[in-house]
Amino acid sequence: MLRFLMRRTLGAVVILLIISACTFFLFYAIPRDPALLHCGKTCDPESLEIIRRNLGLDKPLTEQYWAYMAGIFTGRDFAVGPCPAPCFGYSFASNEPVWGTILDRLPTTVSLALGGAVVFLLLGLGAGMLAAWRRGGFVDKFLSSVSLVLSSLQIYFVGPLAIALLVYQLDLFRQPEYVPITSSPVDWFAGLLIPWVVLSLIFTAQYTRMSRSTLIEQLGEDHVRAARAKGLSGRTVFFRYAWRGSLIPIVTIFGIDLGALFGGAMVTEFTFTLPGLGRLAVDSVLDTDLPMLMGVMLFAATMIVLFNILVDAVYALIDPRVRLS
C-alpha cells in the first residue's frame, strides 16, 4: 500500500509538472500583453515598465517559471505584499492572492459537484440496473431512449429553459444562487437544486447506459451462470454477483468525472452565474491573468490526478485480485 502510494504520488508530480509547464509557456503564446492591459488607457512607456517589473514580466521566461514553481513551496514576496506558501502569486486582474481566491470559490464548485454526483449516481445507476433487470423489455427500451435523448441535450440550452419554466412560469423553485451551507443549509439546497439537476442530465444518461451495458455483460459471465446453477435466486445473483462486477468500469469513470467536476463545471457555472472555479478559469483566460490561470489549472489537474489514485485504491476493495503493490 505504501509503495503503491509512493509510486502514484511520484507519477502525479510528474504529470502536474508537465501541465504547469504547458500552461505557463502556452500563456505567452496568447498575443496579448498582461502589463499593457493592466496599464489602462492612460498608459505611458515608463509606467508600463514599472508594471512589467512589478508583475515580474521583465525576467526571462524560464526564470519566471522557476520563481513561480518555487513559490508554491517556499512562498514569495511581491510589490503588493508577501505571499506565504502555497503561493500561486497575485492575480494580474484583481490583485487578490490566487490561493485565497481559489479557496473562496471552492465551496461553490464542491457543492455543485457533490450534489450533482449524488443525483446522477442515484438516477443513472438506478435506471441502468432497472434496464438491465428488464433487458429487452419495454422498461429497458424506454429508459434507453430517454437516456439517448438526455445525452444529446446541452446545459446552456436546458438551463435557461429550466429557469424560465420552473422559476418564472410555475414558481416551483428558487432562482439558482449559491448560499454557503454554513449560513443556511436550506437556502444552500434550494439555491442549487436546479443546477444539480441540469448538470446531472447528461451524466445520468451516460451512467444509465454504462451501468446497463456492464451489468448485462456481467450477467453473461460464467460465474453468474454458475451462481444460478447453485439455486440462488435471480435477485441474489443480480445484486451479489453481477452488480459487484459491474462496479469496476463505473468507479473508473466516476473517479475521472468527479475529479473534473471538482476542477470546476464551466458551462453550468456560467449558465447559472455561480461563482465557482470553472468561471474563475474562463475569466482568467479572458483577463490574460497568468497567475490565476496557473492556479486554477494546477488545482483542477491535481483533483483529477488525486481522484485517479483514489479510484485505484477503490479497485482493491471491489476486486480482491487487485493488489496495490
Added chain:
Amino acid sequence: MSTWTETAGFEAPPDGDAFLSVRDLRVRFSTEDGTVHAVDGISFDLARGRTLGIVGESGSGKSVTGLSVLGLHDPRTTEVTGRVLLDGQEVIGAREKTLERLRGDTVAMVFQDSLTALSPYHTVGEQIAEPYRKHKGASRREARRRAIEMLDRVGIPNPRLRVDDHPHQFSGGMRQRAMIAMALVCDPDLLIADEPTTALDVTVQAQILDLLKDLQQEFGSAIVLITHDLGVVAETADDVLVMYAGRVVERGPAAEVLRSPRHPYTRGLLGSVPRLDGDVEEDLVPIPGFPPNLLDPPTGCAFHPRCAFVGEVGGTRCVDERPTPPAGRGAACHLTADRRRVLFAEQTDEQAAEQAAEQTEPRPR
C-alpha cells in the same frame, strides 16, 4: 462377434426407475443470423449411481443438453421443448422458484473453466456455503463448517485456512476441486459435469476423475459427464451417448462403444485419438470435412457430408431421410448393422495395407 442387434426409435415413455429422463429434447437459440438448432430431439434415461458420458465435438449440443437439465437457458433467446423429468419433476416449463429449489440441491453442475465459473469477488468458502445455507437452511456458522468439511473431502490441504481464500489464490486443480465441493455440498442426486477436466493437466485430470468416482460411490449420485475426451469416457462412464449436430448418433455401454463403434462418426472419433496401446507408427485418421453449421444443418443424416459410406446406401437416402436415433445399443445410420460391420472391417484392412505399404517404401521427401 455375434450379429449386431439394434433397437431403433426412442418412443418409450419416461422410465420410472430412472432418476433423469429426457425425451425428445429440442433447444433452439434465436440469433441475429437465424435460428440455431443446438439440440435436435434427444432422449435418454439415467439411473442413480450410474454415469452417462455425453461425447461430441464442440457445438454438438452436449453442453446445451446439460444446461437444459437445470433449466438454465434464457427464455428470452432460447426455445426449449420436450421433456426433462428429474426424479419425476418436469423441468421444462417449470416455474423459476421450482427450478431454484432443484438447482444446487437435487441437481448440481460442475463447469469446465473453474477460473471463470467461480466468482472472483467472493471467497471459496462463501461460494461453497451459499447453496448449503439456501437449501438446508443452515446458519452461517454451520455452513462454514460444512464448507471446510467439503474442502477436506475433495482433498484440499489445510481447508480451515484455505476456506477464506479467493479463487485466484488456488491452483487450477484446486479450483476444480473447490468447484466440485461447491456442487456436492448439498449431496445432489444428480451431478452434471461439463468438461470437468479439460482445463487441467493429465495427472490432475486423473485425480479429479478418481475423486468424482469416489464421491459417486459414497453418495450414490447419478453423473452426466459431458466431454469430448474419449479417454475420460473410457475411464469413468457406464454408458455413452455420442452426439453430432444436436442429435444422438450412437449409444450403448461405454466399453462396447469404444471397443466396437457402430456409427461411422464414432469410428472416426476413435480413429483421430492416439492409443497408448496402439502401434506408434500407426497414423491417426482425422475425420474429413468440418463440423456442421447449426444455423443451416445438413439435410437427412447430419453426418452425410463427411461420411465415407454415403455411396453404400442406395439413392439419396442419406441426403433426404433422417436416420432413426437408436433406443438401446445402436447407431443412427441408414446402413444395416451387418453391412456396416463388413464395411468397417474392409476399411480397417485397407488402412492397414496402406500403412504397411508406407512403411516398406521410403517416405517421399
